[in-house]
Amino acid sequence: MSVKITYKQQVDAFCNEKNTMTAEEMLRIAKERISGREQPSENATNVIDLTEQRKKRNAFGKVLSAACVIIVCTLAVATTALAATGKLDEVLRKIFKDETSAELVEQGYYYEVNQSVTEDIFRIDLLAVTGDAQTPKLVFDVWVNDPNISLNNDRIYLSAYTLGVEQYENELDQYAMCDGSGYQDAENKNLYHVVMDGAPVWISYGEPVVVSVREIRFKHIARSYEVNMEYRFEVPPMDLHPVVSDYFGGVLVSPEEDGFYLNYANYGAYYTECIFVFDYDGQSLEGQYATESGLESLLQMKWRDYADDLHMVVDGAEYEAIAHEGGEVWYDKYGEAGHKNRCYVTLHFPVIDYRSAKKISLKQGTAEYRLK
Amino acid sequence: MKITESVFLDVFEKFKNTVYSVVFNYVRNAEDAADLQQDVFVKLLGSDVEYESEEHIKAWLIRVSINLCKNHLRSQSHLSDAPLSEEIPAEVKEESNDLFALVLTLPEKYRIPLHLFYYEEYSVRQIATAMELPEATVKIRLKRGREKLGKSLRKEDWF
Incomplete structure (x- = not known):
């Protein structure tokens, strides 16, 4: 008997032993989980436009309006301060030791996204996109409203999709997420700064792009926090350093x-x-x-x-x-x-x-x- | 072909082992594999894709399984700065005379292409598409995976 046939038989035997769920059970579970997903959530999500300046830059206001229609409900607007240029380059230089990105910000190569989404105990502000056309970098501030987390964790990790609108809405399952990591702010323990490399093919060429944060993790917490925090914007190509x-x-x-x-x-x-x-x-x-x-x-x-x-x-x-x-x-x-x-x-x-x-x-x- | 309830029941029967074996190959523990298998089929029922054929559904299931596993392993990896352990789990050791268990002892980058090649009879091209890897990389991983198994198996048996 060939190894291929032996291998198949052994895999099937193993799966049949371990995997005893019937199709009917699976269908029931899937239907329950899908209907549960569609219920209005207590964990309301809200999308907040933080700057008037951003509205003027392009037609993003229309996209934001569309996004507001589909959110479950709207809470009070948070009042994050606009990421000043000085602060952004300071974060990149001092916290991430990323002298190149800091200099790019100082030279004006960044696009202020300044959108904030709140879900459960998290508020994530997507402050800006900087970098060059082949390495766009997303800069986030993550606010954590739980002292127990802040007390014990100085590192944070985010996973997010960074895709074109078409890919995000119709082909999401075919893409893996990007990862970003970050550090706790030295003064405000509830605040974490995160940088993530985005996908240049969509971010760098002036196309509408969706950034959807799906997981938040901390170094000393076993569980991950699943969220769905979505940001839609376009980066004018001139705002990133040319390649x-x-x-x-x-x-x-x-x-x-x-x-x-x-x-x-x-x-x-x-x-x-x-x-x-x-x-x-x-x-x-x-x-x-x-x-x-x-x-x-x-x-x-x-x-x-x-x-x-x-x-x-x-x-x-x-x-x-x-x-x-x-x-x-x-x-x-x-x-x-x-x-x-x-x-x-x-x-x-x-x-x-x-x-x-x-x-x-x-x-x-x-x-x-x-x-x- | 849309995923109606009757299509779903049929697809689950046909491809439950396909999905389970891929996710088990990644996570190598029954509890996580069962959870991930559920996640894959929940996505299938919730998907609005017009499938061309059963092969298309199977390819979609494998692709989604791989992506969910990558995301799952990534969410585990943050707990330590150390790389994920390649130590063999107890439930795999139990099957120590088993060829499947032997494949499971390989590093992840070799065992997934080998599994798809021998269990699903996927071509190098199909594996490359499913794993989002260049074909050349898949070929090298298949070759090295076989070489690593070579000490335990006669090489000619693999072809």
């Missing part, structure tokens, strides 16, 4: 003709990202390696050998790549992205001041390839 993107369309940056080709170099505020492609002659390599897994291993090795010896040179100064181990090869065997048998790899370098740099190049061994 200069140079498209090379496949310039050979390797001494070998069957080597790596550069497609993009993206110069951001947090890192410089190079995206390479490599087209394999699948026939010859698959002839040498009997399995696809063997082929993949070869790709990985070839990439690491190449990347180990690759430097970015900016006006004579050489920079090594940042931890390219993390950039695994994506092999498009079926041509889903347009090119069959093409593999894509990314490599991060330190931040480059693209505007002031006179010459930027990639150096591989003795060969140098000019990018600017």
Whole structure:
């Protein structure tokens, strides 16, 4: 008997033993839980617009009105102070030790969201979005109205969906949440500051976006608090630090003709990202390696050998790549992205001041390839 | 195909082991697995998706199971700064002669692709879609997962 059949039989036997619920029981439970979910909750949620300034920036007022229609009931408006620029950069610098983001705020690269949602013992203010177009960062203040929590917990963790409206409303189950972590305020123990990296594909390009906080956790509390606190807004693209993107369309940056080709170099505020492609002659390599897994291993090795010896040179100064181990090869065997048998790899370098740099190049061994 | 009550009953019978085995593979304890399985089927009944076929429903269930498990494990991980333990739970040790138990001893990143490959007979592409991973990563994990099992099994038995 093959291992596959044995495995299936053992899994089924295990599941049948442990998993004794009938379909009818499951249906009853599901119906109860769904009908319970639709009941008006005692834990009212309210959405509060904290600034007049935000209303003027775009058509968000219409979105907020729509959001207000669907909330269960409205409580008194909380009176959080508007996040002043000084406070925001201070939080990023002192609490998160994030000098880059603090400087971006000081340079005006942030968008004030300033929406507040209250649920149970929590009030979460989504203060602002800052960062650059490839790494947008969401900055929250979380107010906890429970002294027992505040007394024993200096760390907090949030999980939230950060999606486009279409994805949020129709395809939510297909996406995982983003995580953010934060620290208790030094003076006000009921207040926690949280920063979360959002999904750039929706946040950074001026599209309507939904941020929905679903879980709140604390370091020393076993349970997690499930909430549904929703924020809808659009970030004007100019409010985030731009990422200069140079498209090379496949310039050979390797001494070998069957080597790596550069497609993009993206110069951001947090890192410089190079995206390479490599087209394999699948026939010859698959002839040498009997399995696809063997082929993949070869790709990985070839990439690491190449990347180990690759430097970015900016006006004579050489920079090594940042931890390219993390950039695994994506092999498009079926041509889903347009090119069959093409593999894509990314490599991060330190931040480059693209505007002031006179010459930027990639150096591989003795060969140098000019990018600017 | 909409999820009516009769469709739900039929789907539960057909795919309850699919869902349970995936969530158990992630959490490796019966109590959490039962809760997560319930969550998955509650989402199914509450979903407003127009499914094309039973295979579509199955793919949806697996995708949702994986996402719920990831969220569940993330909510557990905040309790300690240490990484989640890969120690084998007692109920898995009980089945120590079992091939399934052997797979459960592997790190998560290997056991989930292996499970989908051998139990669901999913292709690398389907696993990559379900787990939101590049196909290359799935292939490498399948290969390394098999290698880790290799000490216990004859390699040719896996194909």
